[in-house]
Amino acid sequence: MPIYCITGANRGLGLEFVRQLAADPQNTIFATSRSTSADDISDLKAVSSPNTHVLQCDVADVDSIKSFVGAAGKVLGAKKIDFLLNNAGAHFKPEQTSLHMDPEAILQNVRVNVVGTAKVIQFFYEAGLLSEDVRILNMSSGLGSMERSAGYSPRICAPYSISKAGLNMLTVHLAEDLKAKLPGVVIIVMDPGWVKTRMGGEGAILEAEHSIGGMLKKLHGLKSEDNGKYFMHDGSEVPW
Template identity: 60%
Template sequence: MPVYCITGANRGLGLEFVQQLAQSPDNTIIATTRSLSSDLGGLQAVVSPSTRVLQCDTGSVPSIHSFVKSVAQALGGDTKIDFVLNVAGVNPTPSQSSLNLGPDDLQAQIAVNVIGPAKVVELLLDAGLLSQDVRVLNMSSSLGSMERTAQAKPHQCAGYSISKAALNMLTVHQSEDLRHRLPGAVVISMDPGWVRTRMGGEAAMLEPSQSIGGMLRVLHRLSSKDAGSFYDHSGEKVPW
């Protein structure tokens, strides 16, 4: 029975991951939310009996430490996590450009979008909770692609774009560093596409079900040669 750990699972892409994975009774799901006092109605409506909803504010390292302890208690025994999906992300200031970046806003995006995924993997590894062949998906964006951003006019979401480019570099480092500890591990970045969520907006081209279905197909066929790669939801490589 594969074990999935999904951050940011109470809405948007994270919620759709839970919904699709919960359809199989073989899947054990650890679904995280920044606060257990948040509106979890949507999440509770789709969870399976083998889903555990845990608190994890990925913008807070102490919260991630507490989360990892909760995971160890929830799994118990020798059960390991097979898939880590770092989905939680923020884009609070999409109108900011490189000429009016708010330092606090950028730091908040770096905390959630970069440091969070780094610490989730690090602390789960140190706690002995990752399987030998773990697959790590860091949710990126085409806005994190330097080549695509350079071609796009006008440029958009400067702070978010910068944080996702940093996340892509984290993926490259994690893919090598994690394999020194877990030789079968594979870490990738993924661009979900422009998806119709609260962050993506109603004008987006893709339904969440399309994006997540595609990403799961890519995730489940990953091999060692894919380590450190950047894919979109259809399995096409995205330029750095």
């Protein structure tokens, strides 16, 4: 009876994670949304199972993350999270280049994509709510890869790209630091590909169903030697 937690689950890739996971009634799912107004979570409610708990969490707000982890802990009781999917992500100021970035554009991307993810993991760990062999997926991007970005001309989405590279580095650190506390942990970063969501925008090529199906297959087959690695949605490794 695995227990999943997915951030940013009200739309896009997070919603598709819930849709596929909720199809198995054995799965317990914690699905977060920044807004829990009826309109904002109507799609999420539509794909939820009776074992899906929708909780509020703004990953740009440390107090909101703390409250969410506390609320999840009350539902969990003595149970623990088996799969933590840090999916919530933001893409502020995609048009800005490295020569013209607002400080705020860099900070907003980092606040959501790096700090938010770090604090979700930290607070769940500190609350003792991660299972001994928890699998953690931090949702990165091909734009977080130094090698891939170096191959793009023109280089694009500098503030976002910098934040996803930061998320990759956070994961490399956590792969060591968390393993010292939870020896069975496997934490990875994944690139979902260019997917048809609001963030993916015009020109995206992959269906969310395909990308998420591939990521769940990889997640469920993770081995201890995968700890700290960077994978594509199809399971292949991405160069850092």
